[in-house]
Amino acid sequence: MNHFNFKNGHLYCENIPVKDIAEKIGTPTYIYSSATINNNLELFDEAFKDYPHLFCYSMKANSNLSILAITAKKGWGIDIVSGGELFRALKAGVDPKKIVYAGVGKTSKELKEAIDADILLINIESEAELEAIDKIGKQSEKEVSVALRINPEIEPETHHNIATGKKGTKFGLSFIRAKEIFLKRANYKNIQIEGLHMHIGSQIVSLKPYEEAVRKMVEFIEELKKEDVPIQWLNIGGGMGITYKEEIPPTPSQLADAILPLIEKTGCKLIIEPGRFIVGNAGILITKVLYTKISEDRNFIIVDAGMNSLVRVALYGAYHEILSEEQKYGTIVADVVGPICENTDFFAKNRELPPFKQGDYLIIMSTGAFSFSMSSNYNSHTRPAEVLIDNSRGYLIKRRESYLDLIQGESISPRLVLPSSLESVDF
Numbered sequence: 359m360n361h362f363n364f365k366n367g368h369l370y371c372e373n374i375p376v377k378d379i380a381e382k383i384g385t386p387t388y389i390y391s392s393a394t395i396n397n398n399l400e401l402f403d404e405a406f407k408d409y410p411h412l413f414c415y416s417m418k419a420n421s422n423l424s425i426l427a428i429t430a431k432k433g434w435g436i437d438i439v440s441g442g443e444l445f446r447a448l449k450a451g452v453d454p455k456k457i458v459y460a461g462v463g464k465t466s467k468e469l470k471e472a473i474d475a476d477i478l479l480i481n482i483e484s485e486a487e488l489e490a491i492d493k494i495g496k497q498s499e500k501e502v503s504v505a506l507r508i509n510p511e512i513e514p515e516t517h518h519n520i521a522t523g524k525k526g527t528k529f530g531l532s533f534i535r536a537k538e539i540f541l542k543r544a545n546y547k548n549i550q551i552e553g554l555h556m557h558i559g560s561q562i563v564s565l566k567p568y569e570e571a572v573r574k575m576v577e578f579i580e581e582l583k584k585e586d587v588p589i590q591w592l593n594i595g596g597g598m599g600i601t602y603k604e605e606i607p608p609t610p611s612q613l614a615d616a617i618l619p620l621i622e623k624t625g626c627k628l629i630i631e632p633g634r635f636i637v638g639n640a641g642i643l644i645t646k647v648l649y650t651k652i653s654e655d656r657n658f659i660i661v662d663a664g665m666n667s668l669v670r671v672a673l674y675g676a677y678h679e680i681l682s683e684e685q686k687y688g689t690i691v692a693d694v695v696g697p698i699c700e701n702t703d704f705f706a707k708n709r710e711l712p713p714f715k716q717g718d719y720l721i722i723m724s725t726g727a728f729s730f731s732m733s734s735n736y737n738s739h740t741r742p743a744e745v746l747i748d749n750s751r752g753y754l755i756k757r758r759e760s761y762l763d764l765i766q767g768e769s770i771s772p773r774l775v776l777p778s779s780l781e782s783v784d785f
């Protein structure tokens with residue numbers, strides 16, 4: 359259920375008109391609904407309540423500390439992909455024993471931090487990584503709990519840039535390589551392989567790829583059992599899709615109905631790592647129309663957010679619904695573009711839209727996931743502020759950046775500054 363609705367002709371987030379937020383905080387600003395996030399978390403809680411499980415919110419979708427605090431309060435763990443994300447998770451007060459760590463390129467510094475923090479599982483993506491962990495485990499005199507990330511080689515029917523469980527992608531290990539590792543696990547004295555992991559892609563709107571992949575994983579677990587290799591955890595990753603336009607993704611309870619009958623016989627505890635599903639539809643980006651411009655064959659609506667604030671359209675050709683904060687009658691066909699000096703800096707092309715005028719607030723919907731977290735300072739624009747709404751209250755959960763933030767950590771070496779004796783002379 360979404361908590362972005364029109365009342366008296368104006369868009370509200372829960373009980374607050376989004377215009378009030380824009381007037382107070384400025385634009386561009388991300389606005390999140392805590393009720394929507396909680397509702398999405400509860401859908402998973404309810405669907406899997408009868409099966410032993412741990413949910414780990416995948417923080418790369420939206421890593422603001424307040425968002426993490428909401429998921430942690432519901433008892434959720436976190437799926438991380440870097441040392442920086444581990445730092446955030448611990449700052450937000452997440453129990454380390456609920457943290458799982460994936461990624462093909464973890465540095466030894468990052469691995470050491472994860473091992474020192476005693477997280478639940480490191481999801482291994484190569485044999486070389488296993489060796490690196492064994493070494494650190496030995497130095498730290500620890501037995502490190504890991505899971506092997508499997509690439510189950512299935513086609514998840516999503517955008518090719520976000521299909522991670524296909525043959526030929528960099529992610530995970532094949533079943534054959536994983537089996538070899540299990541058979542020589544005794545060589546890794548400081549490692550305990552406790553689970554299997556997969557993550558087949560993102561924005562998946564069909565159950566079929568999950569069923570297909572889980573079936574393969576379960577077969578593999580049964581095969582390992584015959585070799586006396588016990589597996590405690592089966593982590594099926596994230597990837598559950600949301601509605602951006604007309605997609606009808608499966609619900610958590612449909613997912614449970616599809617996969618639990620397959621998993622039950624393994625006796626494994628289940629881990630699921632949804633990211634987008636939890637926050638995607640819980641956020642919007644409010645922007646202001648700076649100018650409108652009519653060229654020979656096109657209308658342009660120029661807004662104050664650009665691809666530095668929201669890169670999904672430029673990066674994946676993603677579709678985001680665009681609304682006016684104030685309900686309007688009639689339509690125009692236009693391109694919505696930002697201020698960045700790139701052709702790919704647009705949010706819609708040739709789209710039928712409300713008749714926006716200069717000064718209007720333009721809303722980009724479904725931007726709670728992979729939006730702020732992928733933002734940048736390109737063109738030295740400051741990134742959007744972030745506001746969290748809880749019923750009739752709003753919280754500024756990330757203040758707008760200042761110009762000083764832009765140059766933080768930079769310095770001019772005195773060697774680069776020409777001595778004044780070399781100053782040019784006017785003739």
Ligand SMILES: *Cc1c(COP(=O)(O)O)cnc(C)c1O
Nearest residue numbers: 416460560596597631632633634
């Ligand atoms: C990105 C990612 C997720 C979350 O994916 P969503 O599509 O946001 O649900 C889960 N697990 C891993 C390992 C990931 O890399």
